[in-house]
Amino acid sequence: MPPRDLLIEHLHNLQDRHGGLYPAHLSALAAEFRLSLSEVMETASFYAHFRLLKDGEAAPSAVVRVCGSPSCVLRGAEQLKATIPGAVDAPCLGLCDHAPAALVSRVPVREATVESVMAALMVTPPPPRSSQSPSPLWGGVGVGDRPRDAILAELEASGLRGMGGAGFPVARKWRTVAAQPGPRLVVVNADEGEPGTFKDRHFLDTAMDRVLDGALAAAWAIEAEAIYIYLRDEYPDLHDTLDAAIAALPPGTVPVHLRRGAGAYVCGEESALIESLEGKRGLPRQRPPYVAEVGLFGRPTLVNNVETLYWVSRILEDGAESFAKHGRNGQKGLRSYSVSGRVKIPGVKIAPNGVTITELIEEFCGGMEDGHHLAAYLPGGASGGFLPAHLQPPLAFGCIEEHGGFIGSAAVIVLSQADDLRAVALNLARFFAHESCGQCTPCRVGTARAAEILEQPHWDKPLLDDLSHVMRQASICGLGQAAPNVWQSLLRHFPEVTA
Ligand SMILES: Cc1cc2nc3c(=O)[nH]c(=O)nc-3n(C[C@H](O)[C@H](O)[C@H](O)COP(=O)(O)O)c2cc1C
Ligand code: SF4
Missing domain, CATH: 3.40.50.11540 (NADH-ubiquinone oxidoreductase 51kDa subunit)
Incomplete structure (x- = not known):
């Protein structure tokens, strides 16, 4: 009997081979792992990438996922998805510096167009690259002789x-x-x-x-x-x-x-x-x-x-010392910033910990895109809230909280006067509603309700305040606790947009 922790790997292997998971696959896995069918179903149905098929239903020959995160939407991802038959929306594909991005079965498509996605549908995925050149580091920095x-x-x-x-x-x-x-x-x-x-x-x-x-x-x-x-x-x-x-x-x-x-x-x-x-x-x-x-x-x-x-x-x-000597604006060390949006050169920037947004854009990203000026930014992705251009705290742990956000994994999304901040907020609220695991009521109901409110022309501020309070206090994990940063930061810093 294989150990339970291999269940997801087995589900993947079956789906890789058959294009989806049929009832017979789930029953076979239940027997193999000595689990009840409902336990196998529970796992398989939780994850967005598993395709549960009915008997006789044809499996798709390929799956086209178009990234629906803000940086890709700014670059036309929604129009792209609408023109590709059968394409599905995907949460961030981690290719924000090559927006809009798509994943065609196992092939990532950068700066995706209808033509490049169609071309990717025709190719067989490339074989695995061989291991990167063995480095003297393999084996763990002199493991064994370092106390x-x-x-x-x-x-x-x-x-x-x-x-x-x-x-x-x-x-x-x-x-x-x-x-x-x-x-x-x-x-x-x-x-x-x-x-x-x-x-x-x-x-x-x-x-x-x-x-x-x-x-x-x-x-x-x-x-x-x-x-x-x-x-x-x-x-x-x-x-x-x-x-x-x-x-x-x-x-x-x-x-x-x-x-x-x-x-x-x-x-x-x-x-x-x-x-x-x-x-x-x-x-x-x-x-x-x-x-x-x-x-x-x-x-x-x-x-x-x-x-x-x-x-x-x-x-x-x-x-x-070689690490700690770096740092700016009172912070120490180096870190990466994933920068996307309206900058000339998006990408992963290794920069002194604590740079400000203007330093990051001007010194590491070639400046703002022509015709755009900085209007707002997300310092920490979906969870870290919006900041207006005039607020320039060090982009570091503990420095953004007083403004109602945080640096998190330093996913810096740069927005300009051309961008619709309410639309970005709605995109992120829907993301959280989709990704809430549903285990606790404040998060499950709060994210869904907030997304509905953000769809309205007039935002019900007292209701959003109430929802945010309960979500922050009573959600089990950081997803439900941080989701309110999306709308609360917009209400706080951009009253003209949310009125
Ligand atoms: C909703 C949510 C999603 C998270 N996603 C990630 C993630 O994708 N990668 C990650 O390393 N940490 C993520 N974290 C943070 C992890 O819980 C954890 O703090 C981290 O992996 C610890 O590693 P570190 O100490 O090296 O940062 C997430 C936290 C929350 C609340
Ligand atoms: S707060 Fe975390 S545990 Fe609770 S429903 Fe949201 S995602 Fe699940």
Whole structure:
């Protein structure tokens, strides 16, 4: 009997082969895993990427997903989707610097047009690339001859904080997990679902060895017995490369398991991710994963973001000082900013932590697009709220909260006088309503109700205030707690737009 945590992998394998999941597939999996049919159904129906088909129903030969996130909509994604028969809307595909983006079965299409999407429908997906050139780092920054305490001290001195969104100090988290009784596990969070974020794709594409190296260093430092990498299903090209890179790790390396997500934003939240890794629906839990009862397989679990592990590898090789000496406007260190929208050169920018929006646009993005001036920006994707151009806080953890937002994963979406802020807000409210896992009422009902209100010409401010209050106080996870930033920040900073 295969372990339950392989259920989602099996669902993927069947769908890859048959184009969808038929009732007989689900029954066979129930028998194989010794689960009830309803348990298998529950998992399969939770995830947007699984296609449940009826007996005799034809499976589609290809699926065209057109990205519906703000940066792609600014570049005509809705018109593109309307002209491609059968195309479906997808939450952010993580290609915001190449908007509008599409995913044609397993082939990402950048700067998509009807012609390029049709051309992608004709091609067979390319074979997996071979592993990136083996680097001397493979095996984890001299793992074995670097004392664990020295690793933790170096990370502490660097001031590195988690880049997945919450900004938790890395060394403190590692120490907390290491202090729990073993066996322990490391999980690499490569779910990258925040609209506007595409840095993890960038780091896996350009520095996969570093990311693996950081994960191996984490496993060494906390004495973990295995590493699990949870990669979003929207990155099939990276899945193949990562698979090959893991296979190329030297014998004796701690086991590394690669798992695919299946199209659920909430699974980026660490406890939902753990549920998903266990083969279940991605429902967030109430406690942090380093507590054994809620860690993966009931073991204390260290969850880190891809970018965090990239910086771990850099810091352990170059030293804490080489990282900490950077920084601007009172902040320390380096970080990535995923910049998209109305700038001349969008992309992942490695910049001093704490740059302002104007510094980021002018020094790293070639300035605003011709004919556009900065009107507003989202510093942290869908969750981080809107800021007006005149507010220029350091783009860093803890610096945006007083304005009703946060930096999160630094998905900076730049908007100009030509953009309809209400339309962007409605897009994001619908995104949250779609992605709420439904487990708690304030979030399930609040996101749906807010999206309805935002569709109206006149926004009912008292009702939005009430909804926001309840959602922030009573939602289990960060999705329901942060969703109100969308409309509350617009009400606060752009009264002329929301009146
Ligand atoms: C709704 C929601 C979605 C999230 N999505 C991601 C994600 O896609 N990737 C990620 O690394 N962290 C995500 N997080 C943050 C994780 O819960 C967790 O804090 C992070 O993976 C820890 O890694 P770090 O300390 O290296 O940042 C999300 C959090 C919430 C509330
Ligand atoms: S806040 Fe929303 S996404 Fe999070 S657990 Fe509750 S219903 Fe699910």
